[in-house]
Amino acid sequence: MDLNDEALHRHAGPRVQQRPHGGRIRTAYLFIVPDCSPASYGAPSSIPTLPLAIIPIAIDLFGSVVSTAQAPSIPLPLLILIGVAQNLGMLAVMVFVGLKLGQKLGLGAPLLDGWLAGNSVTNQWRASLRVSFREGLIAGVGIGVVLLIALLAVVPLIPNLPFVTAAKLAVWKRLLACFYGGLYEEILTRLFLVTLIAWLANKVFRKANAQLAPAAFWISNLVVAILFGLGHLPSASLVMPITPLVVAVALSFNGIAAVVFGALYRKRGLEAAMIAHFTADFVIYVVGPAFLAT
Numbered sequence: 693m694d695l696n697d698e699a700l701h702r703h704a705g706p707r708v709q710q711r712p713h714g715g716r717i718r719t720a721y722l723f724i725v726p727d728c729s730p731a732s733y734g735a736p737s738s739i740p741t742l743p744l745a746i747i748p749i750a751i752d753l754f755g756s757v758v759s760t761a762q763a764p765s766i767p768l769p770l771l772i773l774i775g776v777a778q779n780l781g782m783l784a785v786m787v788f789v790g791l792k793l794g795q796k797l798g799l800g801a802p803l804l805d806g807w808l809a810g811n812s813v814t815n816q817w818r819a820s821l822r823v824s825f826r827e828g829l830i831a832g833v834g835i836g837v838v839l840l841i842a843l844l845a846v847v848p849l850i851p852n853l854p855f856v857t858a859a860k861l862a863v864w865k866r867l868l869a870c871f872y873g874g875l876y877e878e879i880l881t882r883l884f885l886v887t888l889i890a891w892l893a894n895k896v897f898r899k900a901n902a903q904l905a906p907a908a909f910w911i912s913n914l915v916v917a918i919l920f921g922l923g924h925l926p927s928a929s930l931v932m933p934i935t936p937l938v939v940a941v942a943l944s945f946n947g948i949a950a951v952v953f954g955a956l957y958r959k960r961g962l963e964a965a966m967i968a969h970f971t972a973d974f975v976i977y978v979v980g981p982a983f984l985a986t
Contacts, residue, residue, distance in 0.1 A: 783879065790883035790962075793891045797904040801883065801962035824964040828956065831964075832971025835952050839945055839972065840980045846941055847984070852932050859981030866977040874970025881950065882957040882965050885916045909958055917950035918943065 794800025803821055843855050858866055886909075893908035921943035925934055932938060949972060957965040 783876075786879055786884035790879070790887045794883070794887045796902055797887065797890060797894060799887050799890065799904065799958060799961075803961065803963050821963075824960045825967055827960055828964040828967025829971055831952055831956050832968035833975060835949050835968065836972035836975025836979075839949060840976050840983070842945060843976065843980070844983060846937075849937060850932070850941065854931065855976065855980070856984065858977055859984050863978060866981075867974075869977060870970050870973040873973040874966045878953065878957075878962060878966045878969050881916055881920055882954060883962050885919070886912050886954055886957060889915055913951060913954035913958075916954065917947040920950045921946040 791800050791805065795805075803817065803824065806817060843853070847853060847856060858869070889912035890904060890909050893911045894902075894905055897905035897908045924942045924946060925939065928934060928938060928942065949969075953965045953969055956968050
């Protein structure tokens, strides 16, 4: 049994001012500015890239913020090309580091690892995929319902939440935002950050043993959850005043979701965390607007 088969077996086990060219500048700006994704619970995030899937909804929500941007000193097509190349380069580094360090700790994407290694699609692989999908779906629905109820409760106190604005947009735009959260944010937060911080913490707790110490994982998971919550505040300041309540909502709502996704990442792998994150966003941003008072 090679390393990829071993990882797959483990995750399948019982534990298992000026406005020149406004529209074009707005679009180009969205390739390189901190992310304004509404696919977060209470406020937009500050991830330093913006994949294509989120551009339609980001333009609607935050286009007015960047529409007065000065024309860039380089041609717009070149600026967009640089932004796309930067995004792809960052994504490649995050995936490489996450998978490489994850192999040492028993973290990562076991299904993807097996596929990249050229392993045949076995019954065990299919069984693991079904388990990951089922647990990710259950966790996503659960966290989505809980956070949707909480969001609806705070809307009267923070009426300009991006959740409220996003509810007025086309369903297909909100659905694209779900893919962004489920795929890209999980690569950044779980595969890259949780794995990297857990690997560093593990050096402290297990000097002679490569096995992931529980304390190392939970330190990493909680640190990333806090960072994920705080990371939503800078771009939130573009559309609302940062009050203690906004800080509390960003930290608690995003933090709770991040802890759950992190625990699922450790138990079943990145694929299950992606499914959970996508499902939670779907419940909140596609289904949730139906429950907003008109």
